[in-house]
Amino acid sequence: MNYINKYKVLNFQEHKNKIIDLIFKIPRTPLKDKNESIFHTDWEIPQSMQKDYLEYFKKNIMEDFFNDFNLKHKFKKIKIDNIWFQVYAEGDWHGPHTHPETNFTNVFYLQLPSKSLKTNILNNNIDVSEGDILTFPAFLRHESPKNQTNQFKIVISFNTSIIE
Numbered sequence: 001m002n003y004i005n006k007y008k009v010l011n012f013q014e015h016k017n018k019i020i021d022l023i024f025k026i027p028r029t030p031l032k033d034k035n036e037s038i039f040h041t042d043w044e045i046p047q048s049m050q051k052d053y054l055e056y057f058k059k060n061i062m063e064d065f066f067n068d069f070n071l072k073h074k075f076k077k078i079k080i081d082n083i084w085f086q087v088y089a090e091g092d093w094h095g096p097h098t099h100p101e102t103n104f105t106n107v108f109y110l111q112l113p114s115k116s117l118k119t120n121i122l123n124n125n126i127d128v129s130e131g132d133i134l135t136f137p138a139f140l141r142h143e144s145p146k147n148q149t150n151q152f153k154i155v156i157s158f159n160t161s162i163i164e
Contacts, residue, residue, distance in 0.1 A: 003073070003104070003135075003136065003137050004121070004124060004126060004134075004135070004136045004137075004140075005069065005072065005134075005135045005136075006126060006128060006132050006133070006134055006135075007065055007068055007069065007132065007133040007135070008131055008132055009061055009064075009065070009108070009131045009132070009133060010061075010064055012130065012131030013131075015056075015060055015061065016110060016111075016130070016131070018056060019053050019056055019057060019110055019156070020110055020111065020154060022052045022053035022056055023040075023053045023085050023087065023110075023154065024040075025052060025053075026040075026042055026045070026049070026051065026053070028040050029041060029042060029043075029044065029045055031043055031044065034095075035094070035095040035097065036092075036093065036094040036095060037091065037092045037093055037094075038086050038087070038088060038092055038094065039087045039088060039089035039092050039152070040085075040086075040087035040089075041084060041085060041086045041087065042084050042085055043084045043086075053085065053156075054083060057083075057108075057156060061108070062080075065133055066078060069135065075162050076163065076164065077162075077163040078103075078104075078160045078161065078162055078163060079160065079161055079163050080158055080159070080160055081101070081102045081158075081159040081160060081161055082102075082158065082159050083156065083157070083158035083159075084156070084157055084158070085154070085155065085156045085157070086144075086154070086155050086157060087152050087153070087154050088117070088144065088147040088152065088153040088154075089147065089152060090147055090148070090149060090150050091146065091147065091148075092146070092147050092153075093143075093144055093145060093146040093147065094143055094144035095143055096122075096141050096142070096143045097141070097142070097143065098138060098139055098140065098141055098142075099138035099139075099159050100138070100139075102138045102159035102160065102161050103137070103138060103159075103160060103161045103162050104135050104136065104137060104138055104159065104160045104161070105135070105136055105137075105138045105140075105142070105157065105158075105159055106133055106134065106135045106157065106158045106159070106160060107119050107128075107133065107134045107155050107156075107157050108132075108133045108155060108156040108157070108158075109128055109129065109130050109131065109132050109133075109134070109155055110130065110154040110155060110156065111130060111151070111152055111153060111154040112128070112129065112130050112153060113147075113149045113151035113152070113153060114148075114149050115127070115128075116145065116148075117144070117145060117147055117149070117153045118134075119134060119142050119143070119144055120142060120143050120144075120145060121136055121140050121141075121142045122140060122141040122142065124136070124140070135160075138159060
């Protein structure tokens with residue numbers, strides 16, 4: 001069974017700008033180390049901080065995504081292990097990595113200025129567009145290539161696990 005999937009968010013254009021606006025209401029929080037350079041992310045901000053984009057995302061997108069994913073794979077239920085956004089400015093990137101202690105990694109493409117900026121999954125070439133949620137096993141090594149455009153690449157990433 002192929003566990004690499006692509007889901008097209010229903011009515012994406014209605015949601016895109018609203019979610020991006022809510023992301024940018026959070027004070028800019030860059031993340032830079034030897035494996036990544038990210039202009040803005042909520043990865044390291046306190047869980048108690050208000051995240052309106054997250055409430056909007058859960059209310060307007062998650063239920064349909066979960067229903068579709070569970071139906072395709074005959075899972076009874078999946079849960080979110082964690083969720084965060086990433087805004088990549090020109091020159092930003094995220095090196096090769098995996099996501100331990102979870103079953104699946106998911107990437108929701110809010111803004112993708114170039115197809116060359118899609119997530120690279122080792123030995124897999126998946127065509128994605130804005131409005132897609134790409135799902136793949138969390139043990140697969142993947143990376144976000146260097147943004148060589150002057151536009152932001154914006155994603156919401158989340159890890160999910162199967163509940164039996």
